Amino acid sequence: MELRHLRYFLALADELHFGRAAQRLSISQPPLTVxxxxLEAEVGAPLLLRNSRGVQLTAAGQALVPAAQAxxxxAAQALHAARDAASGRVGRLSIGFAGTMLYRGLPQMLRRFQAEHAGVQLTLRELSSSDQLVELQQGRLEAGFAHVPSAPAGLAQLLVSAQPFVACVPAAHALARRRSLPLQALAAEPLALVSRSVSPDxxxxxxxxxxxxxxxxxPLHGLQHWxxxxxxxxxxxxVALVPAALQRAGLQGAAFVPxxxxxxxxxxxxxxxxxNPARDLPALGLFLAAVREVAQSG
Incomplete structure (x- = not known):
């Protein structure tokens, strides 16, 4: 059954006249009749009664009208859905991120993207950088924000942030009153940093x-999150050496010194x-455009 047949049938069911239906469809009457x-041959029953007074729908024809319209x-909805997906206006994206991105532009990127592309559903997953690489390579993430010196083979990359490390010391510590300090000033203190398994680099x-x-x-304390x-x-x-963005975390009792x-x-x-640049996801391209805009403006 062709959609064309259903469209012709509905026009005829509405006009109940072959000539007017053909004119409405911008075709001649013989192709409409054929x-x-x-369509009747495929249904296996007459859909119309033709007589000197015009055309009438049979019981089969009356039953076919709502089904044909549906x-x-x-079909129109499917076409629109495919077009929307192809343009990136709708879809779903799973985005991975390391926690410090909450202080380095990720909220702004998300707001900008969703303000312009409300039809795309974003799912956020907080993961370590190493876990994100696994999820990206296995196709369970569309994009990730990871702290890595370069992209592994098969993945494309965009540098969105580069920040210095600063010393993080207890607010009551004598070092907290310094305007800056050499790295050697931390030598006598226990050091905390993310563990090797979380961020080996x-x-x-x-x-x-x-x-x-x-x-x-x-001693050396290895933790899971900055x-x-x-x-x-x-x-x-x-004491610790942490990315400078963590100064925005607002945790009481910690001081940050260059x-x-x-x-x-x-x-x-x-x-x-x-x-993964090999994945054909128009919505991902739009998301990356929002990431670039915010990264460049920051």
Whole structure:
């Protein structure tokens, strides 16, 4: 059964006159007659009674009218849905992020995107950088904001943030009153940082910077989140080197002091938006455009 046959039938059912229906459809009468005959043959029953007074619907024809209209409406809705998906106006995106992105532009990116593309549903998942890489590679995330020095093979990247590390010390500590301090000033203190399993790159690079400054922290507390690191410091149990954006977290009891780093041993804390460029997702392209706009404006 062709949708064309249903469209012709509905026009004829409305006009109850072959000539007027053909004119309404902008076709000649013979193709209309052939289409109706083909439709009746497929149904296996007459749909119309033709007599000298015009055309009347049979019981089968009357039953077909609402079903034919529903079929045409469903086809139109399917067409619109496909067009909307192809344009990126509708869809679903699963977005991964590391917690510090809440202080480095992610809320602004989300607001900008959803203000312009309300038909796209975003699902947010807070994950470590290493977990995001796994989820991206297995197709369970469309995009992720991870703290990695570069994109792994198969993933595209956009640098959205690069910030310095600062010293985080208890607010009551003598170091909290310093305007800046050398890395060696932390040598005698227990150090907290994210564990090697959560962020192997930054874990190693911070320890390398301490070693270059002439000490290896002992004891060393490995935590799952940077906010947990700051929270531990705020309780007076450690000092830390944390991304500068965590100053915006508003945790009481922690102070942040710039670090003198003349030999540039401390890395910058880089955040990249990662995605699989092989996936055909127009909505993802629109999301990445919003990410670029906010990243460039910041």
């Amino acid at each position: 289409a109706i005959q083909q 079929a045409l409406d469903g 930054y874990h190693a690079r911070i320890l390398n910077a301490c070693q270059a400054a002439g000490f290896m922290p002992r 906010l947990s690191v700051v929270s531990l410091v705020s309780q007076g149990l450690a 670090v003198k780093d003349p030999h540039d041993t401390l890395p910058r804390y880089e955040t990249r938006c990662l995605w």
